[in-house]
Amino acid sequence: ILNVEQSPQSLHVQEGDSTNFTCSFPSSNFYALHWYRWETAKSPEALFVMTLNGDEKKKGRISATLNTKEGYSYLYIKGSQPEDSATYLCAFPAYSGAGSYQLTFGKGTKLSVIP
């Protein structure tokens, strides 16, 4: 069983504040690391798929970094807005011995942005 950990579990920030949270994953047999945003009553939506050590990806005010050697990724949100309130999931893909593809998810970080 792969261990994907996210911290903190939940986070409350004021509108305009910048914030970040962490995903740790196995550093061996690395293929990629996914970040998803899951708003209440909606479908999880992919933010980033990161594959290269040292990679940094950006989408608007949200960015993510990746360290595959030590097994962690940070997600940053600059100038948080109420619409950023969601649960942010990271997921670690792997292939089983039979060749089947599987994503192992962390429990997520629930972000609440207070207006």
Added chain:
Amino acid sequence: GAVVSQHPSRVICKSGTSVKIECRSLDFQATTMFWYRQFPKQSLMLMATSNEGSKATYEQGVEKDKFLINHASLTLSTLTVTSAHPEDSSFYICSARDDITGGGEKLFFGSGTQLSVL
């Protein structure tokens, strides 16, 4: 962007009944779909991988006779919870990858089904 439609969004049923959940890829083909289950305060856990035209692959501890999966076309997978019991009450969500673009292996998700068995 790719859209996955999942129905119903909420089901309340009596113990012993069967419940069918549908997952459709609306604008792309998906040879493979994934069914996840989430209990409160837990992570999404993969239950099974649904393969079009062949048998689903179930994860360890998931009863294949309890959770029947049918993937009859490139855009539709169904999960049937047979003879549901209160311990089957959970949030079930499906996902798929786009066969053509691959999408970088990212998944497109349905909006989930909250099953409550009385």
